[in-house]
Amino acid sequence: MTRFSGWNRYPVVDQPLHAARDRRDVLSFSTAGTGRVARGNGRSYGDAAIGVSETLSTLKLDRMKSFDAASGLLTAEAGVLLADIIATFLPRGFFPRVVPGTRFITLGGAIASDVHGKNHHHDGAFGNHVQDLLIVTPCGELVRASRSENAELFRATIGGQGLTGTIIEATLRLMPVETGWIRQRTIAASDLGEAMRTLEENDGATYSVAWIDCLARGAHLGRSLVFLGEHAKVEELEGGAPDKRFPKVAPPLLGVPFDFPSLALNKLSVRLFNEFYYRWGARRVGGPFQVDIDPYFFPLDGISNWNRIYGHRGFVQHQCVIPTERAASVLAEMLERITHWGSASFLAVLKKFGAASDGLLSFPQPGYTLALDFPMRPGLLEFLEELDKCVMEAGGRLYLAKDARQSQATFEAGYAQTVGVFRSLRQALDPVSHVKSRLAERLGL
């Protein structure tokens, strides 16, 4: 028995957590029982990487297989971390086409959640850049899937939260970059409307995201800093010695070694954090400056175990996407409700999505996505139901990788167009539910 949870430490379970050392282990594990699911690095927030009865860690499937510099194609096992891919290939001038807000996720987890980055409006989600997969299906068959071979299985696996079997290997295309630096531009936006306009007007920027100050209210509701970024070219490098083309990728600096008392994250400390983050970010509003990739893409990775700040009760993320036409009013209403409810969100991130990808349960669709963190406390789950209603009425949906609590009805409304296809495919693939996560059980998948 192992005690474990998602990154948000809610819910927590005690159950067997097996570790596969190689593909043979995956093959023998898959059919030996029911109610099992694969797990990557446990960075999803909730119960997606927790089996109903048992869970299989893929972290030891961490071998790379081949890389072709001419095409940028990398084949690697599913347990390889993005951090590892970046540390290996950035010094050689390659970078993953899509990276989320942490580099400590596995290749398998990136595919199973079809993760998005700050460039979704241009480059789509992670799965767009995956060429093919090697999957151990729930019935224990080793199957290759791509857009041309077992295409249905491929579509269901991209964003499929591990429910179509265990990915053991994937081939993805890395993109060439001239340097390991980002030219960042920070724009201050005084309210939500201005933040959305700024994102809209800067659609041409490769990377864009807005950090919302959740404590600003009234006329300043949605006050934000918009962070834009471009990969720096060699001739743009400041003090550009050629040996500085690729900065060293830093290990986490500062740990949070023990849990903060659950009460510590009160309004005061959230306010302090907000003030600090804002002052610090706002210093650099204006012309572009150069940063390395860590602070730009992975600001929270600098503090290992930052999830412990929330104490042992854990926290919950709420990430929705609202179709463009309704986004301004619905997001304003949600922020308004949060202010009235009185418990601040520690972190609020706004991003404009581009076209949806073809993964059946992929989260991104055209519109604006808002991600919020809430420390767990009495009344929170009921309050989040209110936010869900806003999302549902606007034709939006919630991100499964950040979900520990949405109702089946909310889920079915959000994914109405594809959930039927996904269910029947799963029924055919896995009639006895060899594979089933707590999330799948909760959402009737």
Next chain:
Amino acid sequence: MSDTPKTLLVLGATSDIGRATAHWFARAGWNVMLAGRSLDALGREADDIATRFGVSVTAHALDILTTGSFADFLDGLYCLPDVVVSAVGLLGDQGRAESELAHAVEVVRTNFEGPALVFDMVAARMIARGSGTLVGISSVAGDRGRASNYSYGAAKAGFTAFLSGLRNRTAGKGVHVVTLKPGFVRTRMTEGMRLPGLLTAEPAEVAKAIFKAVEAKRDIVYVRSVWWFVMTIICAIPEGLFKNLKL
């Protein structure tokens, strides 16, 4: 580093420590040869290392219990490597070793006989060339026998004594021998055991210690120096007292 890349041979390259060692040297630009009993498993490691570090990697079949194959194995390598590390080992099951002769024999042969015989043959070739380093991974378990794993411990004690003799033989002939005692390491061998944090190293730490020991030509290395202290105390306990302890 010199212009032509150096070559490392790892015996037991599918072990967690062997793998970490190969990575450490490859990161520094060394070419590596991987030896072990499963060519499949070695191929997986070889692809990984070649992809990550862009060095040349080859895989070679070797069962440390088949002593008659050693000469062919060494002849089959494309060159005599600069450094050879033996990470072959078998902790075994002490209870089984006490009642099952074949298991006791396997533990002793895997930890002592096999590695010692290969090293003797490699040493002869290195002496003829006038250069090279041999790194034997032994164990603190060989510093003093304990009821919980004395078959393994005795085999490692034999290997430690062998390495000391080999070092004595090769001294002044351009060939160096390192005896490495890792202490507890978090690997497949110790999976599921409760290990004290302060005394337990990660495989990469062992790899780094090996790399440094090769460069600095160290003789006997405890990966975490606290182990030298611990073992000095354990070895100082009078036998009359020691025999009644549960350690």
